Amino acid sequence: MSTPQAAGQVWAHVGQAFTDPGYDVVVVGAGRMGSACAHFLRQLAPQQKLLLLDEGGLPSEDGATILAPGLWSALDPAPEDLAEANWVRQQLATAFGDVSLESRPLVALQARKTADAQPTAAVLHRFPSLAEVIDPQALPWATLDERAVTYRPGAVALSCGQQAVRRGADLMLNARATLVPGGVKIERLTVTNTHEVVTHETHHLRAARVVVALGAAGPHAAEHDLGVHTAHARAYRQAPRLNVPSTRDTPVVRAGGLTLRAQHGGFTLVPPIHHRDPYGYVPQGGHLTGVPTGLRRETLEDLVALMDAVPVLATEALELGRSLSDVPGAWLALPGGLARGRPLHQPLTEGAWLLLGGPQADVLGLSTAYDLAAALTGVAGRPWH
Amino acid sequence: MSTPQAAGQVWAHVGQAFTDPGYDVVVVGAGRMGSACAHFLRQLAPQQKLLLLDEGGLPSEDGATILAPGLWSALDPAPEDLAEANWVRQQLATAFGDVSLESRPLVALQARKTADAQPTAAVLHRFPSLAEVIDPQALPWATLDERAVTYRPGAVALSCGQQAVRRGADLMLNARATLVPGGVKIERLTVTNTHEVVTHETHHLRAARVVVALGAAGPHAAEHDLGVHTAHARAYRQAPRLNVPSTRDTPVVRAGGLTLRAQHGGFTLVPPIHHRDPYGYVPQGGHLTGVPTGLRRETLEDLVALMDAVPVLATEALELGRSLSDVPGAWLALPGGLARGRPLHQPLTEGAWLLLGGPQADVLGLSTAYDLAAALTGVAGRPWH
Numbered sequence: 001m002s003t004p005q006a007a008g009q010v011w012a013h014v015g016q017a018f019t020d021p022g023y024d025v026v027v028v029g030a031g032r033m034g035s036a037c038a039h040f041l042r043q044l045a046p047q048q049k050l051l052l053l054d055e056g057g058l059p060s061e062d063g064a065t066i067l068a069p070g071l072w073s074a075l076d077p078a079p080e081d082l083a084e085a086n087w088v089r090q091q092l093a094t095a096f097g098d099v100s101l102e103s104r105p106l107v108a109l110q111a112r113k114t115a116d117a118q119p120t121a122a123v124l125h126r127f128p129s130l131a132e133v134i135d136p137q138a139l140p141w142a143t144l145d146e147r148a149v150t151y152r153p154g155a156v157a158l159s160c161g162q163q164a165v166r167r168g169a170d171l172m173l174n175a176r177a178t179l180v181p182g183g184v185k186i187e188r189l190t191v192t193n194t195h196e197v198v199t200h201e202t203h204h205l206r207a208a209r210v211v212v213a214l215g216a217a218g219p220h221a222a223e224h225d226l227g228v229h230t231a232h233a234r235a236y237r238q239a240p241r242l243n244v245p246s247t248r249d250t251p252v253v254r255a256g257g258l259t260l261r262a263q264h265g266g267f268t269l270v271p272p273i274h275h276r277d278p279y280g281y282v283p284q285g286g287h288l289t290g291v292p293t294g295l296r297r298e299t300l301e302d303l304v305a306l307m308d309a310v311p312v313l314a315t316e317a318l319e320l321g322r323s324l325s326d327v328p329g330a331w332l333a334l335p336g337g338l339a340r341g342r343p344l345h346q347p348l349t350e351g352a353w354l355l356l357g358g359p360q361a362d363v364l365g366l367s368t369a370y371d372l373a374a375a376l377t378g379v380a381g382r383p384w385h
Numbered sequence: 386m387s388t389p390q391a392a393g394q395v396w397a398h399v400g401q402a403f404t405d406p407g408y409d410v411v412v413v414g415a416g417r418m419g420s421a422c423a424h425f426l427r428q429l430a431p432q433q434k435l436l437l438l439d440e441g442g443l444p445s446e447d448g449a450t451i452l453a454p455g456l457w458s459a460l461d462p463a464p465e466d467l468a469e470a471n472w473v474r475q476q477l478a479t480a481f482g483d484v485s486l487e488s489r490p491l492v493a494l495q496a497r498k499t500a501d502a503q504p505t506a507a508v509l510h511r512f513p514s515l516a517e518v519i520d521p522q523a524l525p526w527a528t529l530d531e532r533a534v535t536y537r538p539g540a541v542a543l544s545c546g547q548q549a550v551r552r553g554a555d556l557m558l559n560a561r562a563t564l565v566p567g568g569v570k571i572e573r574l575t576v577t578n579t580h581e582v583v584t585h586e587t588h589h590l591r592a593a594r595v596v597v598a599l600g601a602a603g604p605h606a607a608e609h610d611l612g613v614h615t616a617h618a619r620a621y622r623q624a625p626r627l628n629v630p631s632t633r634d635t636p637v638v639r640a641g642g643l644t645l646r647a648q649h650g651g652f653t654l655v656p657p658i659h660h661r662d663p664y665g666y667v668p669q670g671g672h673l674t675g676v677p678t679g680l681r682r683e684t685l686e687d688l689v690a691l692m693d694a695v696p697v698l699a700t701e702a703l704e705l706g707r708s709l710s711d712v713p714g715a716w717l718a719l720p721g722g723l724a725r726g727r728p729l730h731q732p733l734t735e736g737a738w739l740l741l742g743g744p745q746a747d748v749l750g751l752s753t754a755y756d757l758a759a760a761l762t763g764v765a766g767r768p769w770h
Contacts (some may be wrong), residue, residue: 278663278683280666289612298663298666301616304614352545
């Protein structure tokens with residue numbers, strides 16, 4: 001048996017034999033929330049035996065982590081959550097190595113003057129490259145967040161998972177979990193030479209505590225596996241690309257709920273989320289003047305409504321795609337069913353907790369994962385208080 | 386050729402030969418909005434030759450008209466629309482014969498005291514039958530609308546269509562319309578002996594004015610046929626039945642956005658609409674503790690949230706159904722994409738107008754149809770001003 005100081009074991013494929021060593025905690029899902037929770041659990045309770053597992057890799061490839069905007073801004077959290085958000089910002093800067101953290105002011109364009117707004121024209125003077133993107137006439141006022149930073153949430157999740165393993169957590173990849181009372185059933189998956197994913201072997205793990213960190217799929221697993229109904233919902237968000245040059249000095253721009261994030265020399269667009277998608281909705285592309293697009297219609301309508309303020313959206317610089325697979329997209333959890341619900345955790349049944357990130361995970365995800373880890377290990381006090 | 390005084394012709398099936406007599410106006414869709422528009426057009430401009438047509442019967446069976454709550458309440462329109470709504474109420478009482486108009490106070494339950502609220506317990510004293518339905522503790526305050534009336538929107542549509550024909554409008558049923566510049570293409574439908582709906586014959590009608598009154602399908606037709614994009618949306622609303630006895634004296638109850646309308650000796654539930662359904666959504670039933678229901682999940686969640694205030698929702702009196710077809714439902718237009726958008730009309734292309742009812746059609750639908758008829762015929766002034 002490994003001591004808390006020794007690194008944990010990693011099972012990446014079914015060729016590596018597994019015997020259940022007996023776990024105190026199993027974290028299901030190695031996206032940003034699950035990996036962070038595992039990381040903080042190792043910090044706070046190194047004596048507990050921990051397993052982090054995912055149906056895919058580390059970080060989980062299928063969910064919202066990879067497509068998360070990776071934008072920390074003080075404009076996003078509710079005022080009462082700002083101290084917590086500041087702690088997250090400090091963690092991003094110090095705790096995870098190179099996560100491509102870049103200081104990038106956020107320019108939030110608006111139609112009306114507010115107390116802390118300045119003329120958009122003055123902002124354009126400071127960031128001349130934005131002249132190619134926005135029309136200062138349409139949204140003549142702007143609020144600046146000078147403390148905004150961008151980063152890669154996938155890199156944070158990877159670092160969290162790696163640090164957890166270094167401190168003794170075990171990690172199992174390519175393993176599907178079903179929640180059962182008192183633990184989890186895991187199916188170790190493999191791919192046949194006809195490219196079919198099949199179950200190689202099944203294990204029943206008992207664990208006093210199970211953390212369900214499956215992103216938008218978490219509430220469904222809670223209901224399907226454990227019979228616990230929750231009020232959470234989900235929405236399918238696509239992040240289309242806008243091929244207009246951006247540099248290290250290009251700020252993040254927000255207009256009408258749309259965020260334009262300078263990335264890879266261009267922009268990634270992060271559309272607003274207005275509300276949940278209904279149960280059973282199958283994401284699909286829309287049409288623009290009869291031509292099929294990969295972008296869903298609701299997002300297309302939002303972009304069309306912004307073409308005055310962001311004229312470049314009306315050009316070929318916007319990658320609309322021809323079918324759904326052309327535009328990166330993922331299901332996003334909506335905690336509490338709310339389009340701006342903050343990350344949260346909640347008990348499901350005796351010994352099982354749900355951990356949800358969602359639209360504000362960039363700003364409050366790490367702290368929420370910490371909060372659950374601290375609650376599970378009886379640690380009082382939170383570092384942001 | 387018929388004079389304005391003579392009744393119009395009715396083509397109900399393809400056995401009746403049709404030759405285009407030349408129309409000034411074609412109204413596409415014989416639901417509540419299209420029928421009312423045809424009715425007012427005959428009133429305001431009897432010299433114009435008019436055709437009302439529908440893919441089904443009169444009233445149109447497939448849309449929201451048949452399932453509309455048929456509830457007029459002064460609590461529903463915006464304050465600035467109240468005079469208009471009052472005119473609609475007067476029309477309902479006087480202009481359409483027997484539409485099952487019944488005076489039925491509306492009891493709107495609420496958690497907090499407002500200026501015009503009274504204790505729910507006092508309301509229960511006046512309407513003792515409600516004690517079987519609601520718990521006065523959960524929502525202790527109530528606002529009363531003593532002027533509320535219930536009626537049958539389908540009967541109003543039928544009366545409108547019949548009056549229009551009596552005054553000279555032609556009516557064609559079982560005819561599908563495609564909007565084309567300057568008129569409509571109509572396909573007269575028939576059913577083969579293998580129950581297949583097929584096109585029997587096609588006509589191209591020229592008309593100076595076309596009114597598109599296709600309900601939730603109108604905006605799609607405008608975009609698909611005419612290439613005109615609009616901001617309107619739609620939502621699928623189901624009206625489940627609650628088998629608790631109601632009488633002529635039972636008021637209409639509203640709690641948390643849900644309306645319980647006494648009907649046929651029980652109640653029809655009219656769930657709240659929170660937002661549009663996305664493009665491509667296919668309505669489907671949900672699950673309650675693992676059992677499939679005919680009720681969509683979002684509505685199910687709303688009802689579960691109200692079980693404290695309306696305990697009878699937690700009993701077998703609520704007809705959940707087993708599949709979608711068990712629970713009556715229809716697509717509802719959301720004018721402007723808004724869950725509470727008021728009825729409206731708008732020009733589409735030269736000579737084509739869109740007419741939309743939606744969630745507030747019970748209160749402002751007739752007046753909006755009148756307004757379009759008056760605008761199309763150059764009539765100044767509106768009777769509610």
